Every structure is written in C-alpha cells, then in structure tokens.
Amino acid sequence: MIKDIPVLKVEDLAVAIAPRQIHEEDHEFFWDTYLLNLKEYPIFSVLVNSNGYGMIDGEQRRTTTLRYFWEKIEPRSVVKVEPVQKSVLGLANEYWISFSFKNYLYDKKYVFVPGSLDAMYFTEIPLLQRKGVMIR
Numbered sequence: 260m261i262k263d264i265p266v267l268k269v270e271d272l273a274v275a276i277a278p279r280q281i282h283e284e285d286h287e288f289f290w291d292t293y294l295l296n297l298k299e300y301p302i303f304s305v306l307v308n309s310n311g312y313g314m315i316d317g318e319q320r321r322t323t324t325l326r327y328f329w330e331k332i333e334p335r336s337v338v339k340v341e342p343v344q345k346s347v348l349g350l351a352n353e354y355w356i357s358f359s360f361k362n363y364l365y366d367k368k369y370v371f372v373p374g375s376l377d378a379m380y381f382t383e384i385p386l387l388q389r390k391g392v393m394i395r
Contacts, residue, residue: 265363267363267365269356269365269366269367270298271296271297271298272294272295272296272297272298272302272356272358272367272395273294273295273297273385273393273394273395274292274293274294274295274340274354274356274369274393274394275292275293275295275384275387275391275392275393275394276290276291276292276293276343276352276371276376276391276392277290277291277293277384277387277389277390277391277392278290278291278391279291288344288345289342289343289344289345290342290343290345290348290376290391291339291340291341291342291343292309292339292340292341292342292343292352292354293337293338293339293340293384293387294307294332294337294338294340294354294356295336295337295384295385295386295387295393296332296333296334296335296336296337296338297335297385297386297395298334298335298360299334299335300334300360300361301331301332301333301334302331302332302358302359302360303330303331303358303359303360304328304330304357304358304359305328305329305330305331305332305356305357305358306326306327306328306356306357306358307326307327307328307340307354307355307356308324308325308326308354308355309324309325309326309327309340309341309352309353309354309355310322310323310324310325310352310353311347311350311351311352311353312350312351312353313349313350313351313373314373315346315347315349315350320347320350322347322350325341327340327341332358335386336386337386337387340354348376349373349374350373351370351371351372351373352370352371352376353368353369353370353371354368354369354370355367355368355369356368356369369394370394371392371394375392376392380392
C-alpha cells in the first residue's frame with residue numbers, strides 16, 4: 260500500500276551557479292551551473308531538466324527546457340551542467356534532478372528565484388573553490 264512506500268529525502272546533493280572566472284573574456288556574459296554530489300558514494304542515472312521562467316522588461320518569458328543525463332556521478336565530485344547567459348539571470352532558473360541511489364529513485368527541484376543570484380548571496384562552493392550561489 261501507499262503507506263509501505265518509503266519517502267526518502269534528497270541529501271548531500273547541491274546545485275550551484277557561479278560567474279565564470281575573471282580571466283575568461285566572456286565572464287560578464289555567462290555563468291555556469293554545476294551539480295555537486297557531496298555523498299561518499301556515487302549516484303546513478305542522473306537526469307537534469309533545466310528551464311527558466313518569469314518577467315523580463317514587463318513581458319512573460321520562458322526558456323527552452325533542456326535535459327542532461329549522466330550514467331554515473333562519482334562521490335564528492337562536480338559536473339558542469341550548462342552555461343547560463345547573464346541576460347536570463349533575472350528569471351527563475353529551475354533545475355529538476357532525478358537520480359538513483361542505493362536502489363531508490365530520488366528527485367528534487369532546485370529553483371534560483373529572481374534576484375537570488377546577486378553577489379551579496381555568494382558563498383564558497385565546496386569542491387569548486389569558487390564563489391557563487393548554492394542550493395542544497
């Protein structure tokens with residue numbers, strides 16, 4: 260029955276968005292999105308859906324939904340998901356992550372709301388040694 264299905268919480272997984280490093284000439288135009296596996300074990304069949312939505316200049320906007328897949332992400336490692344143009348940072352940027360861990364399928368939605376990618380919210384991103392915004 261439904262009460263017999265365990266509801267397990269996603270832990271030790273994070274999504275981070277950081278501006279490109281200063282020495283790259285396009286750092287003012289692109290930021291990068293990363294998926295961090297902070298677990299001590301690998302995760303498998305990782306699917307990421309990304310899209311942006313919201314208002315820009317008084318108009319409702321929506322970006323294309325993009326999908327990414329990794330068969331395996333090693334423990335305590337980072338994968339680069341996608342570049343993000345600075346022009347869409349004012350939208351809500353949503354990343355829906357689905358993965359398998361210890362024979363259970365997990366999923367979680369991470370949403371960077373408009374205004375959350377401001378320098379005042381920057382933190383040191385573990386495993387990357389860069390500053391940016393991270394959601395765990």
